[in-house]
Amino acid sequence: MATTTPPAGTASGQSPAAAGKPAGQLARQPPAAADKPAGRPARRPRRSLLPYLLLAPAIVLELAIHVIPMLVGAWMSLLELTQFHIRDWSSAPFVGLDNYRVVLDVNSAAGAELLRSFRVTVVYTVLSVGLSWVLGTTAAVLLQRPFRGRAVLRALFLTPYALPVYTAVITWTFLFQRDTGLVNHVLVDQLDLVDDRPFWLIGDNSFVALLIVSIWRTWPFAFLCVMAGLQNIPDELYEAAAMDGAGFWRRLRSVTLPMLRPVNLVLVLVLFLWTFNDFNTPYVLFGGSAPAEADLISLHIYRSSFQTWDFGSGSAMSVALLLFLLLVTAGYLLLTNRRRNDA
């Protein structure tokens, strides 16, 4: 989905950057296709089962793990599926779009809660993705030139990404505890920044705590991707820019960032989807019931279905969320493609 066909008339000889494809992808195209020896009849590809067989495991698993559960979820959203019916789904009354009417009606309690949770999640996602990207890019650019200890720093920066989520977030819950946590110990006892020990896991600050943990977990991935992207920028470009008298900022603006564009397009999309759907971080940080200020939509849906045994409305929320994410993704791809084509 991410890479689209080049616009009509794009010759395969066009520069990789213009076609928006990673260089490697084009280079791997068989050269034979272009310069077929004339006179010999083209070998007709033999019909073979092999490709299908090779694809079969992936397709079967993809169906079983993604597609079928998704369809079942969509079907569930049309049922009144509560504890009375979970044992025998066929007995669950078909209610059509009633579940959607309830959860999407902002005047009803459930709808209002969902909307609030949605707003929290949007703000959370924008801040988390934005700050993670800025942090990751900054670190990658600063580590672009070799220096002593660069490898150590790189490894160190990647640690949060390598740690198991649960362990890492549980550690954060200890750090954020009001009386015994390290965060308050540093802020209150050592730096004397605030007099009253603030709460981090309940109340207003819980959003900040969640954001901090999320950025801590996410930015190494941005760092990793941008670092990889930087390797592909030819030194000549920097040399030419330097010859023209471009300073650090000018080089960053005119060389580094434009050359990173293909990487960033995918990176931001992936980070957006991951962060928007993040369940583990809030679940481990707050347990099943997050404070209203940090009630992310994934946790909200979990609470609305598993803890309240109302799988129909939970599914309706999930499907609505899926449609929203599809819409955003499609819009994002359309927008970025159009800009690329205009360029």
Place this chain on the structure above:
Amino acid sequence: MSRRHLAILTATVLAAASLTACGSGDEAGGDSKTLTYWASNQGASLEADKEILQPELDKFEQQTGIKVNVEVVPWSDLLNRLLAAATTGQGPDVVNIGNTWSASLQATGALVEFDDATLAKVGGKDRFVPAALAAAGAPDKPPAAVPLYSLAYALYYNKQSFADAGITAAPTTWEELAEVGKKLTGDGRWGLAVEGANPSENAHHAFTFGQQYGGDWFDAAGKPSFDTPQNVAAVKRYIDLMAVDKVVNPSNAEYAQNQSVSDFANGKAAMLLWQAAGANLKSQGMAPEAYGVAPVPFLATPPAGGKQVNSMVAGINIAVFKHTGNLDGALEFVKFMTSDTEQVTLNKTYGSLPAVGTVAADPAFAAEEQKVLAQALATSAAPLPQVPEESTFETLVGTAIKELFADAASGRPVTEDSVREKLTRAQQQMR
């Protein structure tokens, strides 16, 4: 074999493997010689529980030839796992359930009904403590489980702290508790510890306070009635221990992992409202002599309609899934677990009370703690509403109280209006 053939073969094998991987699920119910049993976490750890249970299960195997595979499931996962088992018809044969879930799980129809004939197979209805059996399903239906371990809330107090503050007796009313709590608060110590961020604990206290104020969380028709004046007053009374009386450390508003028990064991708090805390306190190094156990207080002047209830009927029930392939073996196992010998052995280890009347007088339950708990169960405990929406009530009301504690802890005023608003919102989310 050519490379091509090898590739085809490999692909075929992989495709077949992925197909069969989809087909084979959990082992469904046991055959006549094995049973799968999900135990709840009653002891200090999952491992400890396994060590406690295994010798008993071995005994059962010797007696009947049926091998029981036990898995101790942590509380945080148990309900979800039970739901999954109920939905798929796969999983364990016999399970422990929190007794407050009985009616919710009963509504799924996945559990074997203990009608009189089935009860007779496990020893008969009269064996069980009536209050405990009443908390095993909706009142008008055959129980969906039978009680296994019985528990009730009690007030635990630190004897030394009381002596130091010149307090001679445990408080019997909430007014007294606030009074002595103030004397016990100071120098980094607090009168009472609560588990403010734990929705279940909050909901249990909301129920007890509600009863004392004459409130009901569900009306006679089974419809939620969260925001009645009685319930608002009840919840406010509980929150006020922190907000107004200031005998609870504001930090308790974020407690959800039994930190309140630790605070009590470490002397940071002088009182604690808990169910059978003894075993837990012992594992944290607090000797039984160091604390006293008293009934949970009442209101000094109960309003009209207020009930003499100071605890929920707490406890663990044992249930059998209908999908079991070995119903007779499963019932045999339930009978074994509720037999006199096992009831004494297991409840003694866990510090809980027997669910059967025949061993109530056993010396194993003669300690002060057990006597107080037994007294509460016999005279002043009421089961939580046995309605299918009970677990939703715990989640929604428990979370509302968590938010109110958060307000109180950060100095925001907790008024009748703010309590009512939260309870109304919780009620609106019930369907």
